[in-house]
Amino acid sequence: MSDPHQHPFLGSLSQAVKTVWDAGDALLAVSGGADSMALLRGMLDLNQAHSGRLAVAHFNHNLQPAVSDDVARWLQQTCERLDIPFHLGASDVGQLAAESGQGIEESARNARYAFFKQTALDNQFTQVLVAHTRDDQVETILHHLLRGTGVAGLRGMPERRALVPLSDGQPEIALLRPMLTVTRAQAVDYLRTVGQDYRDDPSNVDVAFTRNRIRHELLPLLETSFNPNIRDALSKLSQQAGDLQDALEQIVHQQLRGALLDVNADIVRLRWQPLNEQTRHVIRECFAMLWKQQHWPRQRMNFSHYDRLATLLQNGGTANLPGGIVAERRGELVVLRRQSHFT
Template sequence: MLGQIQRTIQTYSLLEIGDKIVVAISGGPDSAALLHALAQMRNQYNWRVVAAHLNHQFRGEEAEEDSRYVQRLCEQLSVPCFVEAADVPGMIAETGLNPQEAARQVRYRFLRKVAERMGGAKLATAHHADDQLETILMRFVRGTGAEGLAGIPLRRVEQGIEIIRPLLEVTREQIERYCVEHSLMPRQDRSNLSDKYFRNRVRRHWIPLMKKENPHLTTAAAHLAEVLREENDYLQRESEGKLASIIEEQNVNTIVIRQKDFLRHHLALQRRMIKLILSYLLKSDVKEIGYAHIENIRQIIKEAHPSASLYLPGSLQVRREYQRVIFSTSEEAPSIPPYIYSLDIPGQVYIPEVDRIIRCFYGNREAEKRLAEGTYAVFDPAGVKGRLYVRQRRAGDRMTPQGMSGSKKVKDILIDMKIPRLARERIPLLTDGEHILWIPGVKRSNKYLPPKEMDIVLYVVLE
């Protein structure tokens, strides 16, 4: 397995001598083997290797034991270890995200934070060849194009952090054998045995049947992904160049293209250019945009009628105005009437505009154990003068977040925390009349922080 990892790293230049590497580790066989392997090679290549583990708090004591296992393994390997816990179930209840997407968002936010703390570190995840096969089959069944069948990329850049997959040409069987040979005794997540999840059903039932027809199915999928990856890379660069040549106007919320120039290009490039435009405006992968959406946009562009419009997921709009095609998105969320309420200390107030209650009370530090993370903030009672207020966000609002010396726009804080547009206006702000003190569930300010030794503090809780 070590030899295969080295070949993958060298063939695709995933790592260079002297690189800093953050290894995402759950405690399972894949990530434990990856951490162990990179630790074995670090001296040879002068790598600095650290581990990062997030407890999603889905599985109670089992998850706690996963964290302890990771820390023990890191001690044995002399690898620095960053461990954090996050209330993902609470996030799911608050946002309505599905569990896998919520866990992914929180996990990658934590991993990026560790990588940024390291300064220029690459993030290594433990996706392997069997994961690749499962992903390709899942995308095929759900519906995808050539980009989807290219599977998991060996590397990608997300928000300035380079993510690499050194195990992508290693099979699950090789990983399990490596764990036995090196007595790693990794943790086993019982949820991997549940047919509740689509990936598990593919792994446990579909693939064994398919391998009866082709025992080398994993290798075949790897070859397919490699071919499509290179072809996609070529077509992507072609479509980026062609798109740049037909754009008439572009800003953060709008892209205007010339209709006749667009139609001169091959159908394959037309579809890719449309997806590129939508991804630029959505600033993310176009997950909610499917084949039918792309074809509807093409119809608007090519039809004889000079005026037409189409509304898409993500507040996107496509308009045809004679020889111009306008793609645009609006940052506007459904309007909530302006409000401001005075909050007694102690006391509570109901905010009908967002159907929430904010209450405050004096209590000792033990009270924190009864409150969910992100639903409360504590303040120095002596520092808070006058009344507290709860109000809607206003244009130009700024706050100095805890740990920062300068102020920052509240809007930018919400965007950085990836709060969906529709959810931003539903978050009330706590103020003292002059300063914004807390954005519930997001950030608190550096105002009126209670000293660590202070026993009785002022609690403000969002319910």
């Protein structure tokens, strides 16, 4: 394809970012890899017709300092050449993981998104765009399946979520994933047409990380030995699970709102009897929604934990849960408390 402006990648991206031009700004999360560089070049191309305010945010995890420092310098120079503002953040993720007791992947993600959030707040951006592709979505669904998930996990990553919720005096900052219908191969092909190089992260081939084992070992095995169209099958499953979850969440939101007695950052009290009239699945989903609303750590929460909470609600007892959350049924209430040393 000779004309990059006619590339299918741009067509898909254009459809997904219509709300960006309504808001007039976007902070682009760019690692320097092929997917995020395609997002950067694609948004610059589309912005010629809109004149929105764009900037790049890059986070250096310092897991391989010599490599990551070089990538950061290269990306900053690239942004200068493309005339787009560049914001750099950095942290020693290995040290953060050791101090927090979390895994490297979870610590890296938490530090990275905290930087994106703060950069958006400091520079008054209302939308942060990340370059997750359809391939990332498929890997996420498989990761959720292996960890143990419900219907919500089969949906994978949403196209949009609140990075910073709406509050008094502060507009919502949305996290957008406009490339979920785009394959990694399409992103690379687009970069080829515009003559843009990129930097592969060496950690992306390190099979010590679960996601990399899924990408480089499990998915190829499923394609060659079970179903060559496994990516399409999982993508369709994600869409169907999303439709089902949307309908379920309307029910769950209503039931949870009716059961909650009082809430603060570390303690929640709810009446268990109204929820006990619901199906066990709705009860589990109520606790899952509560965790999300409270911003309590969800990475280590799986089906068995939410099912344990359903048992506690129905039969009584106490449960110690990931993230230092303790749940107990007391009389007519279920009380959930987050221990202070985990905050």
